[in-house]
Amino acid sequence: MPNPMFDRIALIGIGLIGSSLARKIRQENLAGEIVISTRSQETLARAAELGLGDRYLSDPAEAVVEADLVIVSVPVGSSGAVAELIASSLKTGAIVTDVGSTKASVIAQMQPHMPEHVHFIPGHPLAGTEKSGPDAGFAELFENRWCILTPLEGTDEAAVERLAAFWRGCGSNIDTMDPQHHDMVLAMVSHLPHIIAYNIVGTADDLETVTKSEVIKYSASGFRDFTRLAASDPTMWRDVCLHNKDAILEMLSRFSEDLASLQRAIRWGDGDKLFEMFTRTRAVRRSIIEAGQEIDAPDFGRFVASHPEKR
Ligand SMILES: NC(=O)C1=CN([C@@H]2O[C@H](COP(=O)(O)OP(=O)(O)OC[C@H]3O[C@@H](n4cnc5c(N)ncnc54)[C@H](O)[C@@H]3O)[C@@H](O)[C@H]2O)C=CC1
Numbered sequence: 001m002p003n004p005m006f007d008r009i010a011l012i013g014i015g016l017i018g019s020s021l022a023r024k025i026r027q028e029n030l031a032g033e034i035v036i037s038t039r040s041q042e043t044l045a046r047a048a049e050l051g052l053g054d055r056y057l058s059d060p061a062e063a064v065v066e067a068d069l070v071i072v073s074v075p076v077g078s079s080g081a082v083a084e085l086i087a088s089s090l091k092t093g094a095i096v097t098d099v100g101s102t103k104a105s106v107i108a109q110m111q112p113h114m115p116e117h118v119h120f121i122p123g124h125p126l127a128g129t130e131k132s133g134p135d136a137g138f139a140e141l142f143e144n145r146w147c148i149l150t151p152l153e154g155t156d157e158a159a160v161e162r163l164a165a166f167w168r169g170c171g172s173n174i175d176t177m178d179p180q181h182h183d184m185v186l187a188m189v190s191h192l193p194h195i196i197a198y199n200i201v202g203t204a205d206d207l208e209t210v211t212k213s214e215v216i217k218y219s220a221s222g223f224r225d226f227t228r229l230a231a232s233d234p235t236m237w238r239d240v241c242l243h244n245k246d247a248i249l250e251m252l253s254r255f256s257e258d259l260a261s262l263q264r265a266i267r268w269g270d271g272d273k274l275f276e277m278f279t280r281t282r283a284v285r286r287s288i289i290e291a292g293q294e295i296d297a298p299d300f301g302r303f304v305a306s307h308p309e310k311r
């Protein structure tokens with residue numbers, strides 16, 4: 001077997017993302033040793049039961065000692081606290097990265113704690129599900145997905161390439177981007193859809209004239225898709241909303257304007273306008289398919305079909 005890419009990888013946070021990384025690192029022999037730390041004792045014990053790592057430590061500072069790669073996979077609102085705890089134990093030359101769904105805020109929280117002698121390179125795998133916790137993870141999660149790196153100015157290029165190679169080893173394709181641009185793009189393609197899903201399911205849940213059992217019994221596939229997103233982890237998504245506030249408010253205000261215009265077209269019976277818009281949006285999906293992007297994530301679908309416990 002070839003030498004592992006890193007001698008020691010420390011995973012701080014072992015939920016859906018951290019545990020998927022642990023499984024993939026093991027499967028692809030990306031680390032000589034996997035050290036795991038997470039805040040909750042119960043989760044740490046579960047990670048040990050699942051055999052996700054080689055060592056399990058409650059103290060994140062102890063876990064990062066001599067680690068060549070440290071991956072912080074906690075809700076974005078906790079990344080500053082984790083950075084502060086690990087800062088003084090980091091090995092010289094270590095790469096420190098994260099997987100948070102927002103980037104400018106994570107950088108603002110973590111960078112001030114990062115010593116000069118490490119390479120801090122923020123990252124975000126565009127791969128996930130509505131599930132959370134160490135049982136929900138699976139090694140295939142990152143395959144054929146994008147991972148966006150948002151390196152800071154002046155970051156050592158060899159370190160960025162090493163981290164990119166790690167993510168390619170996990171099956172991902174790499175793009176690099178400015179953090180503010182990342183936050184704007186993700187506000188549109190990920191954060192806004194989740195907020196809309198939370199809202200529509202909340203609206204259905206509040207209806208007095210339609211019973212909850214009717215919502216469950218008659219939920220058409222469109223509504224069911226929203227309920228999947230709206231089942232996503234409340235802590236994670238509270239943090240995303242609070243930590244990408246400006247970009248999300250910008251997208252929400254554009255969304256509300258467009259919704260008002262749609263509402264007006266319905267009110268005034270403007271069928272041409274409705275038809276024109278629905279034709280334009282249909283073309284968007286077609287161009288995504290033509291660009292070769294998976295829409296229904298067939299590999300993931302097949303994986304879930306053969307692992308009913310991950311449903
Ligand atoms: N769930 C998803 O689909 C995706 C999530 N992300 C990002 O990945 C990060 C982790 O998300 P998930 O793995 O889904 O969450 P999760 O809820 O499954 O796991 C979070 C983990 O962080 C630990 N944790 C929380 N606060 C901590 C602290 N202060 N110190 C140490 N450990 C702490 C928890 O014990 C748990 O092990 C988040 O920043 C999220 O934005 C990125 C891509 C996709």
Ligand SMILES: O=C(O)C(=O)Cc1ccc(O)cc1
Pocket residue numbers: 100101125126127128129130190
């Ligand atoms: O479950 C889904 O459909 C997702 O969109 C998963 C997801 C959630 C958050 C991210 O930052 C990236 C991916």
